[in-house]
Amino acid sequence: MTKVAVIGLGYVGLSLSVFLGTKADVVGIDSNSEKIKSLRKGVPYFYEQDLGLYLKRSMQNGLIFSQEITKESLDRDFVFVTVGTPIDKKGKIDLSNIKKVAQIIAKNLKSVRTRPSIIIKSTVIPGTTLDVVKPILEKNGLKEGIHFDLLTNPEFLKEGSAIKDTIYPHVTVIGGSSSYAVKKLAKFYASIYSKNHKIIQTNNVTAEAIKYAANSFLAARISLINSLANICQRLPGTNVDKVAEVIGMDPRIGTQFLKAGPGYGGSCFPKDLQALISFANSIGYNPVLLDAIKSTNSDQVFAVMNLIKTGLDRIQGKKIAILGLSFKENTDDIRESVSIKLIKLLLKQKCKISVHDPKAIENTRNVFGDKLSYHKTTQDVLKDSDCAVVMTPWEEYKKLGRKDFQIMKHPLVIDTRRIVRVDDEKINYIGLGVGT
Numbered sequence: 386m387t388k389v390a391v392i393g394l395g396y397v398g399l400s401l402s403v404f405l406g407t408k409a410d411v412v413g414i415d416s417n418s419e420k421i422k423s424l425r426k427g428v429p430y431f432y433e434q435d436l437g438l439y440l441k442r443s444m445q446n447g448l449i450f451s452q453e454i455t456k457e458s459l460d461r462d463f464v465f466v467t468v469g470t471p472i473d474k475k476g477k478i479d480l481s482n483i484k485k486v487a488q489i490i491a492k493n494l495k496s497v498r499t500r501p502s503i504i505i506k507s508t509v510i511p512g513t514t515l516d517v518v519k520p521i522l523e524k525n526g527l528k529e530g531i532h533f534d535l536l537t538n539p540e541f542l543k544e545g546s547a548i549k550d551t552i553y554p555h556v557t558v559i560g561g562s563s564s565y566a567v568k569k570l571a572k573f574y575a576s577i578y579s580k581n582h583k584i585i586q587t588n589n590v591t592a593e594a595i596k597y598a599a600n601s602f603l604a605a606r607i608s609l610i611n612s613l614a615n616i617c618q619r620l621p622g623t624n625v626d627k628v629a630e631v632i633g634m635d636p637r638i639g640t641q642f643l644k645a646g647p648g649y650g651g652s653c654f655p656k657d658l659q660a661l662i663s664f665a666n667s668i669g670y671n672p673v674l675l676d677a678i679k680s681t682n683s684d685q686v687f688a689v690m691n692l693i694k695t696g697l698d699r700i701q702g703k704k705i706a707i708l709g710l711s712f713k714e715n716t717d718d719i720r721e722s723v724s725i726k727l728i729k730l731l732l733k734q735k736c737k738i739s740v741h742d743p744k745a746i747e748n749t750r751n752v753f754g755d756k757l758s759y760h761k762t763t764q765d766v767l768k769d770s771d772c773a774v775v776m777t778p779w780e781e782y783k784k785l786g787r788k789d790f791q792i793m794k795h796p797l798v799i800d801t802r803r804i805v806r807v808d809d810e811k812i813n814y815i816g817l818g819v820g821t
């Protein structure tokens with residue numbers, strides 16, 4: 386059986402571990418003892434559909450978890466590095482996790498007799514695998530291509546569908562300088578994915594660049610549709626969804642990622658855009674368009690704020706119900722969530738905030754403590770409020786209707802995703818991107 390180690394058990398590493406764990410002999414490694422403790426009990430430490438199921442299945446198949454990178458854990462065919470690559474205070478990529486892991490691997494690799502492929506799956510700025518990781522791994526006299534191989538294999542999964550995306554990726558990109566190593570990994574992927582699965586073989590730096598290109602392209606689409614939504618907002622009779630639907634019929638544009646909203650959040654687009662901007666500047670290119678994507682996105686929360694102000698005479702002291710706290714549906718992740726930014730702005734305006742989310746209440750409580758009131762049902766959160774703001778497109782909000790909003794003190798609904806349907810003159814409905 387193929388032997389695999391996965392170092393770093395966040396969304397990418399844990400999804401990969403539990404999927405590969407059904408096909409191979411896998412050890413999942415993370416330095417965080419709480420995470421390891423929970424995983425060893427078979428309990429995921431974040432919410433993701435089917436994660437618990439696959440965790441259980443894989444553990445029955447032999448998946449184990451460890452807190453340490455040992456020589457046994459490196460004596461494997463494939464060692465995936467999936468640690469976080471945040472940005473530092475200056476907005477540059479922070480490679481300290483990757484460097485730390487590379488140092489520990491280098492120390493233990495000396496006594497490993499096999500020739501493992503070290504695979505960088507974390508999102509890293511172009512050049513990192515060969516200019517940063519390789520010198521650390523070779524410091525003790527070991528050589529790439531003799532003692533180990535070094536590959537770059539970016540991940541494209543989305544939170545909220547992480548397991549599904551891991552099992553059915555749209556493409557696999559493998560970058561490396563040793564065709565032996567690239568082919569070895571390609572063969573492994575070919576054995577676990579369907580016959581038609583696309584596997585692209587390239588060099589390390591191209592693989593790294595592809596990841597940033599994908600994320601900046603996707604972020605660009607969102608900022609562009611959000612700009613168009615803000616224009617539609619001022620054009621009575623228009624609806625950005627109709628505009629998106631029709632432009633999406635042009636195959637050159639396509640239908641996906643054209644949903645206008647409060648701006649993108651999450652642990653990827655904001656940090657990757659910023660890291661790419663800093664990197665571009667550092668190599669002598671001023672990326673004006675990337676800057677515009679980023680600032681359009683950070684301004685979008687003010688577009689939401691303006692809609693609230695338009696609907697209320699005076700915002701101070703008003704009771705505002707926020708529906709949806711996670712940065713997108715089907716996750717409890719609130720990192721860079723626009724809901725959190727909006728709540729901070731509203732608290733500054735002395736609003737009383739009550740919140741609801743099917744999964745992200747606890748994470749939000751960790752940020753705001755008793756500054757907000759937390760509710761388990763949409764009925765409770767809406768009761769007596771002056772304004773309801775729909776922020777995250779959770780399935781259950783799509784079912785809300787006239788009767789649900791009638792229990793508000795002043796039925797004003799700001800729908801940033803245009804998912805609720807209310808045709809009642811007594812309810813003031815404002816959809817972001819809908820010109821009235």
Ligand code: UGA
Nearest residue numbers: 540541542543544607642643644646649650651653712713
């Ligand atoms: C994103 C990419 O989609 C993944 O391909 C990539 O692997 C991942 O980043 C990463 O680099 O790790 P993710 O951030 O998990 O995935 O989730 P998305 O579905 O891309 O959503 C990001 C944000 O964009 C959310 O706030 C979402 O609400 C927003 N969005 C998305 C829109 O406002 N409109 C859309 O049409 C699509």
